[in-house]
Amino acid sequence: MKKTFLISGLMVFGLSMLLPVTAPLFAADCQVIGGEIESETNLLKRQALARQGVVACPDDPRINFHYAYSLERFRQYREALKHYQQAAIHDPEFAASYFGMGDMYLQLGRPEDAVKAYEFGLALAPEAGRAQRSLAEARSRLQEQATGRHDDDVTSFAGLMGLEPEQEPDPEPVVEAVPQQEEPPKAVTHLLVYAAGAGGSIAGDVSQQVVEGEDGRKVTAEPEVGYQFVAWSDGRTDNPRVDSGVSRDVTVAAGFAPVVYTVTALTGPNGDIAGRGSQPVVHGGEVGFAVKPGAGYIASAEGSCDGYFDGDLYRIGSVTADCTVNFTFAAIRDEPEDAAGVSVDEVVVEAAVEAPGVEATAVEMASPEPSTAVSDKPLEGERLGDTWWRVQGSDGAGSITESATVGQKMEQGGRLGDTWLRPLPD
Structure with a gap:
């Protein structure tokens, strides 16, 4: 069993050596560093980037938070707690850092400190439902466990907030060996499903499994010819769409509507038409106008609409754009019926x-x-x-x-x- 444990430790060490290291990339701009950490979707690479970010920007609260979160995912709870605490020290109104501390105190068997951390964070963000549930769990554990029992090398929440003397913790290694019998942590994932209504389709991955807190992949609602995108079923109108910071399952459908054009009919004196003015016509649709010349007059039509006379009806077919037709009426001359006597x-x-x-x-x-x-x-x-x-x-x-x-x-x-x-x- 001892031999097996040593091999597991070597594997962990070897894995850390294989992680991509972006060396002196972290030199100055902490905002850029934080953005690169947040955009990385691979958990191992993200932890490596966050570790370097903490070295380059030790006072940046969000980089400390990202590093703490990555350590937590690999069950390095003590080290994660330190960086959640650093995030809170450098940004006292960063509610998520207190929630992270509460989670770590629970993992380390410190429900009393967990209760205090959750309560402090909820005072800043009272709508955080997950933190409310975690607070209830911490209070339940506190009732089952005698107070005062805790590890001396873990900084208490009261000590962090200056309510009791702080003890200097023993140095901890950055990477802890994980015993072979422990299963690797399972990331919480959510399902994103995208569908299309009549008149269009979806381009992209229509079914996505996304780790909680990460971003989904881009999808685009593509209308068919003669249709246009209107909105998603949840009210969003962005297209293409990316669901960011996923915290729940998402199922939405893209809505489409026919494209509508305007056909405008104008007329001059000495005649009339039925339906003058503007008429809406869907893409590829048809419209007709009943033409009524005055007595002794004949009708003609011109304009940007592509139409033709069918008896007393002027038809415009397959409309694909706004257009205008103008009807005019000319007098019919009284012509002789015979050419007799004409030289x-x-x-x-x-x-x-x-x-x-x-x-x-x-x-x-x-x-x-x-x-x-x-x-x-x-x-x-x-x-x-x-x-x-x-x-x-x-x-x-x-x-x-x-x-x-x-x-x-x-x-x-x-x-x-x-x-x-x-x-x-x-």
Whole structure:
């Protein structure tokens, strides 16, 4: 048994030699040192960093606290108590240091000192539920144990607070050998669970086991196309999210909502539309406007919305951004129904001025029969010489956009003055 214990001691010593040491990293800035200690998640590495931090910053209360906590996790209670006491000395309002002292006094069989430490810390932080439960346990132990029985090399709470003469404790080694029969300490962990509601998903580790007091890993709520992130089920709106200083289990869901755009419809005189003004439309949705031109007027639409006329209904489909549509109403001219008596040499083609190299008068047109008024024509286009020009606009008077030879044209017809003429079949 003796041989086994010696091997265990060597293992502990060897492990401490293998711990990463960040040598003269700790030179001046205690705040930076404290931050590096707090960001380290590996318990062994964190203890090594805290040990060096105490050397570099012996008067820093939080570095002493971190070192004491790491010693406590490895059951080095006497040494941990000293550094909890140092943390309280350098920051008398640091409530957690008194709670740490209370825990160590209990482990060392000093319930009377534990009661005093817990009571002092709770006077600073009365809402600390765990400390309240520990105080009740310390009082229970105090009733079971005769007062005055304690180790002389452990500083009492009264001595620490100047209520009795302080005794100089015997020097203690930094690392204590742990007997083989003792199981390694089990860290308290909490479970973090993240879920997504309809319209999105979670990027990252959705189920995390985190040591108490440590930080969880980052997760991101990612909305689907057409949705946006709103909030987590616990009311938080940060995204990405990191749960810091975990002290309990956490289960939350990300909430998403459809993206809503605004379609604005405007109208001029001589007509009306049903649904003018602004209308909300979800991503990819559709909206329609019933168009009502005044008597003798025809409607047209322009703007940033991508839509089309379907009879008297103007449809805008697959909305992916805010947009505006403007409806205007133009008068329909009273056109002659026949071209009889119109001389080809006298024809004026209104849109021909935009055809390169073609005169606006004396153009060669198709045979002027049969005919129909411009407002009634089913097809659009202009023939100038042997070239067929297609024009924009419902009344045939818009700008010329493209051309083809007469033999290539798919739509037949010609405009003579204010009359649209269909040529006779070949």
